[in-house]
Amino acid sequence: MSSTMVSINDLHKSFGRLHVLKGCELHVEKNEVVVLIGASGSGKSTLLRCVNFLEIAEQGTIMIDGLKIQSGKDDLNKIREHVGMVFQHFNLFPHRTVLENITEAPIYVKKESKEKAINYARELLEKVGLLEKELCYPHQLSGGQQQRVAIARALAMKPKIMLFDEPTSALDPELVGEVLTVMKQLAKDGMTMMIVTHEMGFAKEVADRVIMMHDGTIIEQGPPLELFERPQHERTQRFLNQILK
Amino acid sequence: MSGFIQLFQETWLGFLKAAWLTVELTAVSLVIAIVIGLIFAFFRISDNKFLVGIAKLYITLIRGTPLILQIMVLYFGIAKVVLLSDFWAGALALAVHSGAYIAEIFRGTIQSIEKGQMEAARSLGMSYPIAMRRIILPQAFKRAIPPLGNQFIIGLKDSSLVGLLGFPELYLLSQSTAARTFLQFEAYAIAGLYYLVLVLIFTYIINRLETRLHVEKVGVRT
DSSP states (O other), X not given: OOSEEEEEEEEEEEETTEEEEEEEEEEEETTOEEEEEOOTTSSHHHHHHHHTTSSOOSEEEEEETTEEEOTTTSOHHHHHHTEEEEXXXXXXXXXXXXXXXXXXXXXXXXXXXXXXXXXXXXXXXXXXXXXXXXXXXXXXXXXXXXXXXXXXXXXXXXXXXXXXXXXXXXXXXXXXXXXXXXXXXXXXTTOEEEEEOSOHHHHHHHOSEXXXXXXXXXXXXXXXXXXXXXXXXXXXXXXXXXXXX | OHHHHHHHHHHHHHHHHHHHHHHXXXXXXXXXHHHHHHHHHXXXXXXXXXXXXXXXXXXXXXXXXXXXXXXXXXXXXXXXXXXXXXXXXXXXXXXXXXXXXXXXXXXXXXXXXXXXXXXXXXXXXXXXXHHIIIIIHHHHHHHHHHHHHHHHHHHHHHGGGGGGGTOOSHHXXXXXXXXXXXXXHHHHHHHHHHHHHHHHHHHHHHHHHHHHTTGXXXXXXO
């Protein structure tokens, strides 16, 4: 078994005439935490969404846990089961309780027994510190709580890798911390993670590697301290200056 | 006024029966219309150009022609192929008519559900049909209740046109009563009263349903 979890080669993606990804190359090791940074429109979210095939790249290959995925042939539903995703706007199911949000996919996709799904859901809720909210509906929770439920919902499928698409960007500042704490614990537990974020402090603390994207390509990468202290690329320097000011 | 009350008292049993037939006709036609509406809504939002074309053609034809014509065309058209009772011919015609409008209601509400809902469902490994059934449709149905209620009321009133096929619902009875008694104004006013009461009952049920499902809370994101 190789130690690589995700392997992206020469990935190209366009939306109409807009060429968003222009030959991305990225390899994520098992248990590695990779943070993607870059200005909006640089393609970092699109790259993330290509990994669980919410976007289908026109060119290039994606390998997950040693398997080359072909979007035309392979059952993408099966692949997505192993790739958890957390969205900027949480996207919890408003007509389902917290517990039902988490057990929905295990019961209706994995065909787990209700009992087993509920037990595991409670375990996850405890992990994200929301066990007492299991009967609430999403609209009764704060943004930070909703995002923690969304993380638990993704974890319920026991994914091999977790993707985070700006998980704290829609939160009030005082609610960011609780979500980042959950993510830090997840990283500590050895989850492989790809995170798009603007939280540079978090990146510094948790990331094994930071990837700088610009105009659809990865222009620079390295350990966070190195990249933040001594950015090589002029574009990275400018971006960091703007965001850290 | 005294003529009205007297006629009302003399005919209430017959009108009650006719009102019941109107309710039956409406209910059956709306159940079929919901099925038709759902199918064509899915055609309309599918990726298949052929299905989209069929749905558009159906909706255009129905919206572009008067209901009375549709009833006649269906009645005399189908009567050449299969023998249907007046009730079923009428119910089918009404269903085909309402179905087009209900298809548009469903299409609108399905498309009004945030894109993130489908994405979240798919990202958990749900297939498109499972995501539709478990995540999108329950939310879309709730949002569809107010416009559906409106369409149901229109359907109830449109059922009066089936009287023209000789089906003895409210309108036909008021017509025959008017002809029989020469109390034209009174007879039609009585029918109007029955329709009004039916619509009010309908409205009440729909309002209760809306509150029960607390429609306003769907899709709220804080």
